[in-house]
Amino acid sequence: MRKKEPWWKRSVVYQIYPRSFMDSNGDGIGDLQGIISKLDYLEMLGIEVIWLSPIYDSPNDDNGYDIRNYREIMQEFGTMDDFEELIYEAMKRNIRVVMDLVVNHTSDEHSWFVESKSSKDSKYRDYYIWRDDENGEPPNNWGSIFSGPAWKKDGTTNSYYLHLFSKKQPDLNWAHEPLRKEIYDMMKFWLDKGIGGFRMDVINFISKDEALPNGKIHPGQLYGDGSPYYINGPKIHTYLREMHDEVLSHYDVLTVGETPGASTKDAQIYTDPQNHELNMVFTFEHMNLDSGPYEKWDLRPFDLVALKRNLEKWQHGLHQVGWNSLYWNNHDQPRVVSRFGNDGEYRELSAKMLAISLHMLQGTPYIYQGEELGMTNVKFQHIDDYQDIETINMYKEKRGQGIAHETIMSSIYAKGRDNARTPMQWTKNGGFTSGTPWLKLNENTSYINAEAALSDPQSIFYTYQRLIQLRKKYDIITEGRFQLLLPDHPQLFVYKRQMDEEEWLVVANYSMVSHDINWSECHVDGENNQWTLKIANYDEPILEKDMIRVRPYEAFVLAFQKGTF
Secondary structure, three states, X not given: OOOOOOHXXXXXXXXXOHHHHOOOOOOOOOOHHHHHHOHHHHHHHOOOEEEEOOOEEOOOOOOOOOOOEXXXXXXXXXXXXXXXXXXXXXXXXXXXXXXXXXXOEOOOOXXXXXXHOOOOOOOOXXXXXXXXXXXXXXXXXXXXXXXXXXXXEEOOOOEEEEOOOOOOOOEEOOOOHHHHHHHHHHHHHHHOOOOOEEXXXXXXXXXXXXXXXXXXXXXXXXXXXXXXXXXXXXXXXHHHHHHHHHOHHXXXXXXEEEOOOOOHHHHHHHHOHHHOOOOEEEOOHHHOOOEOOOOOOOEOOOOHHHHHHHHHHHHHHHOOOOOEEEEOOOOOOOOHHHHOOXXXXXXXXXXXXXXXXXXXXXXXXXXXXXXXXXXXXXXOOOHHHOOXXXXXXXXXXXXXXXXXXXHHHHHHHHHOOXXXXXXXOOEOOEOOOOOOOOOOOOHHHHOOOHHHHHOOOOOHHHHHHHHHHHHHHOHHHHHOEEEEEOOOOOOEEEEEEEEOOEEEEXXXXXXXXXXXXXXXXXXXXXXXXXXXXXXXOOOXXXXXXXXXXXXXXXXXXXXXXXXXX
């Protein structure tokens, strides 16, 4: 008899970016009542968890990731009554609601920071990371992730505070025990309302090297790279284990840490159940493969071989040790069908192919709103049409360095965060709001929308629905071993999942060219083995006696009995 597994191992998570999901009152901004109105849609899809990007009170310098009050709802999104109604209505549909925990930094309008900067003697002074101005220069040369320096001088006390992101997002000082207690109390406040857990924003940034040494200045950069001194810092595991002991151990919840720069060895520590830290982490490695060595805006061609090798590393690295999260998209990443697929002629086929090739891996899948529709990147012609602070700051900095507008825009079209934040496409006319949307819609909503998808039995939506059903039904998806086949093939991603006497063969073509592969290359006896088709994005795969023909952007899964690995 198998040991009872945690509920989140068979669940599929759907991320909602509330500002862009559904507007219920015509002000152009998505809200909680809008989410409630679409719960039946999410129930039909089959997901069991919603992850909400921040809904806390915020001045919105970074679209809610700059929190002014952890215990209040942003007015644009609704009220606490609306949130409690969302929890209740979601539970009726067996859906849990996971919140975004943003505790590396707050807004500079948070009462803690207002008090902290008022005086060096303030009770809240050590809630943040301050250094005196001793020579008219910042304490070190670190650059902000959102461009510019990572330090800002405050004239009230003639001191600098650290902000790894926007200057309106001062970093919290986790070395200060009273600050940690405040955070734990806040977490209990929300857990006691019945939420299903936390996605923890840049959680591996919370422990800094207190010496704050200078970072290396990489070619083409203006500031030092401080990441070795704040990513996976010296006390990160101490803090996470304390958080578990003080808070998480008392609730049956999902926890996933956003951990840029974490390796598989790091993730083994974070997610090993014996360590009592996190259930899973978001790796960034596969999201950085098409970027240059020093920043995401430096574009490189997509390399499927590198992607396969990376996914293989994570599948093996956490198997029977910790647990993987699986994702192509989120609010910080461009749309995957535009990135790794084909958002033109083969949009639907490639979107289904990408879904199948990811959802057959071991881990908990995350679907980002609109991914199940095959929503694409957007190309606004004017920088003024963009809202994302990271994008705008980068544009200004690069233009100041003399880089051409067209060159910068090509990077924004490929990697800008607003690609993911354009409003959800519900109908051919948009359907997101009766007013003017806070961010322009993608023009292709006329043919890429939920209304059209639900009326078409062959749509991308129903492929995602089927993948979710398969995960709930078959142990091999959640528990089976992984074996990468054809590792050096530049356009095919082929792998096996195996458990007990069963093997599943997953074949996915990441190109618009057909390929023939021999059964022997897949370690399968094509002539004598009996197979069952579990899912495909064409009607039927072309399986001949000696070989498999894989058509453009085709994907399928075959189940075999008594095969050999």
